[in-house]
Every structure is written in C-alpha cells, then in structure tokens.
Amino acid sequence: MTEQEPTSGELPTVPALSRRALVGGAGALAATGALTVAGAVEADAATSGGRLPSRVDVVVVGGGLSGLVAARKIRHAGKSVLVVEARDRVGGRLLNHRLSTGHVVEAGGAFVGPTQDHVLRLARQLGVDTFQEYIKGNNVYIDSLGQREEYTGTVPTGDPAIADALKLINDINSYAAEIDVSAPWTHPKAREWDRMTLDEWVRRNVVVPPKPGQMNSQTQKLLLAYLQAAFGNDGLEMSFLFFLWYTACSGNERHVGTFDRNSGTDNAAQDARFVGGSQLLPIRLARILGDRVALNAPVQRIRQTSSYVDVHTSRGVVRAKRVVVAAPPAAVLGIDWFPMMPVKRMAMLQRMPMGTLMKCDAVYETPFWRKAGLSGSGLNTSGAVLTCFDNSPPGADAPGVLLSFVGGSTWRRYGTMTRAKRRAAVLEGFAKIVGDQALKPIEYTEHDWTHERWTYGSPVASMAPGALTTYTDALWRPFRRVHWAGTETSTYWTGYMDGAVRAGERAAVEVLERL
C-alpha cells in the first residue's frame, strides 16, 4: 500500500499513562481500523485511563475533528486545554477502516473539495495529502425501466426526468443564492420556506407527477438518491429553508454555495480524498495534543458558575474557565446541564434528528471497471445501491473498492435485514452498474452509523420545519462560559469536515477572546 495510518511506532514518546489516554486499549485498535464495529467494546473500559487533571483553562467536550481543532488552537495560544471524548478513539464521524489488504478506506466522512479551504489547510499543516476521486470514463445510470445507460458529466441526459430535476435544482440554486448563511431566518420568504418540508416542496414543484399508485416519480427518485446519501433521509424530516441554507453553506466567503458544489464530484464536495484516510486528521491532531486528550470519558454533567465551569466525566471532574462543546445534537441533549441550556437551544436540538445511513464497500483485486471505460460512479433509482462511487485507495497496487451509501428509506429496507442478505443486495446493485464481476469481491465491509451510540446516526442532523425561524442562532450563540463547535454549528460547509474545522476555529477564537 502507498500510505497508511500511523502505527504505534509513529506515536510520540510520552509517558505510558498519557499514551493510554490518547489511544488506550481497544481505542488503539479502533483508531488503526482493526476494530470498527461500534458498541463491540464494552464501555466499562471508561473507568480505566486514570484520573484527569483537576483544572485547565479550557475543556473541550468531544474529540472529533471540530473539538480537536479547537483544542489545538487554544493550546497554540498558550492556554491549558483538555479534550474529553466519550469513545475509546478520536475522530467522531471520521473513522478509518483497514482492509484485509492493508489499505485504508473510510467508514465515515471521506470526501473533500475546492472551497473547503479550512480542512484543506489543516491537512497541509498535518502532512496529510489528498488525491483526486477517480472520475475518468463513463458514469452509469439505470433508468426507471431498469435500462442501463452510460453517460459523462454530473447527470445523465437521456432521461426525461432529468430535465425536471434540473429545473428543481435551478430553483434551489437561485433561492440558495439569496440566503444569508449566518442568518437564513432573515430571508423574506424564510417563514414560508421553513413551514414546508423539502419533500413537500419537491412534490409541489415536479412537473411530471408520480404514476398512479406510486409514491414517487422518477424525478423524485433521482433526488432521493442524492438526499439519502447526503442527509440519510428522504427529505420528510427537514424544512425546505434548512435545505436551502445547507445548500448556501456549500461554499465559502468568495464562492456562493450551490447544489452542484454540494452534490458533485469533479471540482465539488466529492472532488478528492485523503491519502491514508480522513481519520488521519483527528489522529494527528490528537498526537500533537498528547495527553491533553482523554478517551473513555463521557461527560455526564456540566455545571457553570459565574467564575468557572465544572465538567463531570466518568473519569472525574475537571474545572475550567471556559468550555467548548463539540458533540452531536442528541449527545449534547443528554448532558445534565446546570444551569439548564437555553430553552431555545434545547428545543432546537430536539428538532435536529441525525440521518439513518450506512456505508457499504466491496473490495476487488483491481478496479476492473476502469479498464472497461467506467468511472465506477453510478446512479440507480431502485435496489440497495442508489449511488455508487469508486472508493479505491490511491496507488497502482491498490485494490478496487466500490462504495454505496444506504440511507433514509433505503436504510429502512436494507439496513435492517441480515448482513448476508444486504451484502447480496449491495453486490447486485454494484453489478448492475459495473457488471457481474462486482458479484465476487475479495472482501465486503460496511458500517452502520445508526449503531453509533455517541453520534446517534449519520451523516448529519437535519432541522425540522419551523426550527430555523423559531430558534434562529441558538445553535451557535455562546451560553455563558460554554461555546459551541461541531460541524452543525458552522455557517459554511455545515455537515462537512470543513464545517467542523471552521466551527472549531470559531469556538476557539470566542474562548481566547474571553480568557
């Protein structure tokens, strides 16, 4: 293999206890990808790892990308910091998985692209390279009749549903261009858009309606293929305003966010991947932070006074001047807050369900589809594989890997069957796109994020109708001595690694200005 995640030999020389705190016990296995089944590690390990420091300037709750970025920035400013992480590994929704060949693929977030400047800069700083997602050759589209069509570019053009979808996307882009990403609730149509679900808006605006007795037209099914991968839902549980805001956030200060930049591959959010796997970023941040990262330390209670904050973890209480919380919505709700979280934030978090999503990968000796002139990218509107990507690691000797996102109602159907049945359905889905050779992988691996107790789903939380216009900035407005990070609190690339980095940096600045 060309690159891999750090081995224990790469770990810095720190005292035994500190090393244990960083990648202790089973955590070391998980961080190197040898152990990826969530929940397989009995959490009584949380009692191990020793006592935490009793006082630091800042406690960061959550050792995902966002929290670790915040901690590093705070540390760079010369302040003492401690990251407390519930799991036995760092990385949150970033999780490397080592294949039997020794190569690494991501079980969680993976892609990166232009305008995601913050995560790309971080990667350069950490010495993590990127490589282009493979896009040469033809993409494949299976139409409503099951007919296979090869095409180039972002969308197939031979299907009448495409024109319909493109009209919707055009409207989405023009609305999103009007959204102020830091205050989407101020748009003149904000209440009208926040009142309906994305699904309702699509139903009202598709030109070609579903056939009698069918729930969705082909146009809607095309959109579902995107939504299920991008949000882990079918658009029923998010407001149209949230979706427009999310689209508007898919850019930066100089480039307005668009549907295409959000959903596309070439020169868009799925443009490239990280050599060695995206979890290298949090792993290397944690290495820099050393024993300032404490694993197996779920936070039970956060108690603020006018002069300090006590963070109660299963490994003891740490007193800090300021706290950064970088955890997913349901995990934040689960903390016993004193005084209570602001009611608007508590209400908003209850209206931000995480998607239901799993990633399924099939591994082959080689990326055989490339020789057949195929990119490995495909789109279907039925079966277990609605979207297919070439997920092969970089390098001439690397195996071929096909990836499918199984989310939303497709997760409901396929995510809940036996692994053997699902494997067969996923391989059949790959075979429809790249041919029957896909039926015989040398390895099959999957990761169902609905089983992750500290994330509660994947890939992101969506906001219910009414939430954005009712609770507005509750998600990122500081709460006394507590500041909020996590990708959901970013106003550019929210939901992505770049948003996680941005939110962590913003929270660190907030804290440093007040220390």
Next chain:
Amino acid sequence: MTEQEPTSGELPTVPALSRRALVGGAGALAATGALTVAGAVEADAATSGGRLPSRVDVVVVGGGLSGLVAARKIRHAGKSVLVVEARDRVGGRLLNHRLSTGHVVEAGGAFVGPTQDHVLRLARQLGVDTFQEYIKGNNVYIDSLGQREEYTGTVPTGDPAIADALKLINDINSYAAEIDVSAPWTHPKAREWDRMTLDEWVRRNVVVPPKPGQMNSQTQKLLLAYLQAAFGNDGLEMSFLFFLWYTACSGNERHVGTFDRNSGTDNAAQDARFVGGSQLLPIRLARILGDRVALNAPVQRIRQTSSYVDVHTSRGVVRAKRVVVAAPPAAVLGIDWFPMMPVKRMAMLQRMPMGTLMKCDAVYETPFWRKAGLSGSGLNTSGAVLTCFDNSPPGADAPGVLLSFVGGSTWRRYGTMTRAKRRAAVLEGFAKIVGDQALKPIEYTEHDWTHERWTYGSPVASMAPGALTTYTDALWRPFRRVHWAGTETSTYWTGYMDGAVRAGERAAVEVLERL
C-alpha cells in the same frame, strides 16, 4: 380552602432516611406546591439522600404518574421495586401549585374526562375526587376583526371560518376512525399521511385560503388555538398520520377516539379536574411506595447483561432483574445505554420533539365572569390568549382563576418576553374575553415547561413525518430486560394522564409475566 394536597402530617411513619428519600429537602416544598419554579433548586442536592438498595426485582426509571403506577402494580404482586426519579419531587408533568389563598391549581396536566377509565379508577382507589369543569353560561369568541361574540356549545357558529374548520374536523374524525391505534402504520394510506405534516394537510384542505400576505386563514388560526394548547406546536413538526393516530387514541376499547373528545370540555377530555390538584395522584402513589421512591437520582447509565440490569444513578448503582423506563423521549436518549438502545427506537426518539408550552393563570377574588353569564371559556385568534378556561378551584369560597395555554408560535412570541410584559399581554387577552375586571388580578402565576430540564418541553412529544411508518412499534417494544412506560407509549389516550396510567400498567404486566 376545601381541599389541599397532603401536608407532612399526612406522610406515613417511616424512618427519617426514607422520608427524605420520598420528599427530601426542597422536594418536600415542591411537592406541596410552595416551590414550583423549575431549576430553582440546585441539583447538587442529588448527592444527598443516602445510598440506594443494591438489588431489587425491578427498577422503575421516572417518578411520574406512569412510573409510579407501574411500581405500585409490581409491588402489589409481591416483587421488590425501586423508583428512581431525577427531580426532587414526584409527578413529572403533573405539578400542583399553591396559590397565595392556599388553594391549589395545576401548573401542569390537569383535565380528565369520560373514557379515561384507567386514571379515573386510579383516582377512586387513591381517594382523589373529581369535579366538573365549569361550563355554564356563554363562551366567548373573538373573530378575525376583533369582534366579540358570545356562544354556547363547543364552537361558535357565527363565523364563516367555522364551517371550514368543521369540514376539516369531520375529515379528521372519519380518517381517525379507520386507524388501528396499536398499529397506525398498517392503514392503507399510512405512508401518504405520514409523509406530510399536519400543517400541510390543513393548507391543502382549507376551503378559504389565507389573505394575500398572510400566513394563515382564520380557519387555520382557529386550529392553531387548539394545536398550541394540545401539542405546544403549530402542526409543522408532526406528521398528519401521527395526528390522526393521536386523535384515534382519544378514546378507549369501546369508544372510538374523535377530535371532539380530544379537544372538547363537556363529556370530553377537559370535562373535569381533580380536587386538590392532579399531582395528588403521584404524591399518594409515592406515599404508598414509601422508601421505594428515591428522588434526586438521575439515571446516567443502564447496562444490561443476559441475567440482570444495572441502573447507574447519581446515588449509586442498583441491580434489577427487569427495568421499566417511564421518562420523556429526550431524557431516555440522554441515558448511556449498554448495549445500545435498538436503533429504531433511538432514531424515533430523535424525531419526537416536545412541544413548547407554558400555562398562565390569573387569580381573582371570585369567578366574577360567572355572574355575567359567562363560562370563562374563550377563543381568540390573536394575542397571548388564544384559549381561555375557567381554572377556579372547587368550592364556594374559592377564588376565580382564568387559565391560558401559551404554546407553539404564541410561546415563541410571548414566552420569550419579560414576565411583566407577558403578564400584561395575558391579562389583556383575558380582558377581551371576560371584561376589564380581568386586568386586576390578585395574583398572577405561570409555569413555562420549556425550562424543565427533565421534561424538555410540554405537554407531549409529537412525531415527525416518516417516524411512525419507519419505526412502527419501536416505542413500546421491550428491549431485552427493559420495558417502556410513559404516556407517549400508550395506545389509548397517549399524551394524557390516562395514557400514562395505561402505559404503566401495561409495562408492569410485561415485567411480571417475565419475573
């Protein structure tokens, strides 16, 4: 006053430690109504109260009505039981408030009516009487022009919007009659109905649309007055199928649920109240259970093995053969589960936000409106008071009390202003209905349930689009040795006290069959 909640003299003779466990410290004050401001009691009191027993047959998580009913039934069967309650009081969403006159009104759930057989039977067993809600005289309706109209019966008839609303209600009733309350997802139209919000269904079916530039027609505003009181939301965050199911649940095995029985007063869900306040029910259940109720004991972790369950609380670990969890959705999500809760249940709980609601009461020397031929019941479509009820305690010497529910978007507007401003707006709303005498109360009291850290809102949780058809019976299906209670898990009178009692009884039966 004619009746009041038990004083400490009514408490059974139990050792000092046990009494402390039952109504210890500030809890005793709260339980007797002298202290009702949520969050005012510093929860470090949770460390007081002594150690819990290390082993019992059954631990019940949550000392609300549902959990206490389950515990009593398990105790009656001769099994050992312990209720662990996070707060310093029992009762959950039932909370008596003592007025300065000494009389009691409810800061939380209050009303009861025919077909709510289970809670009525419980009240008889506990010696808690009911009295009829005052309905003599005329009701008042303020129409879209601000014109005041007196009427009798459930709805005013002089407004053209009423006919429109009645048509919608008629449709709701006929659909609800087709719903199997124990399996609403099996209705042929379940997926169609679960795909849209209640708000969307109303928008699509109102005959008279909103005027240009307005969000809602008068018909929709009438429905909002009901929704905001009944659900604490505007119908944007619940699926139409959930609403139909909730309506269908407003009945019992012999009487089909209807909108009218759910929303009405006379012979409906708001037919009567409890003498001494509804919290008498949990208070008396707790008295029967004695030191089997432990307060100030929030549950942090539930760990199941094949032969027992360990319930980790701030007051120690209790090992049980079976566990009943009777806590609101967000509180259950906040527990660290090992093994993890079933993913479908975890996903469903994330799609069940609690409403945003407060109750506001104004107290007068006498119920002066009665002499003017008014019932005290009123309906408006603007201002802080959309619905007004006579909330006077029983007895000839009792003061007059007017009650308003401030929920959903009305809570967003009025719940977030200063208490003084809100008080003025609420009194003005009362005055529009019963006259200017309402502007001069002898007392004003309010309780905002969004500030309740262990309930996360009020009065009930609503289910987001897609939840019922996706996760089906996840809410009440037992999880190994854990069984589920709480009103949200009932299939009759879900959301009401009767549903809480039913769910507690059902969970106890499940447990007893397996002990």
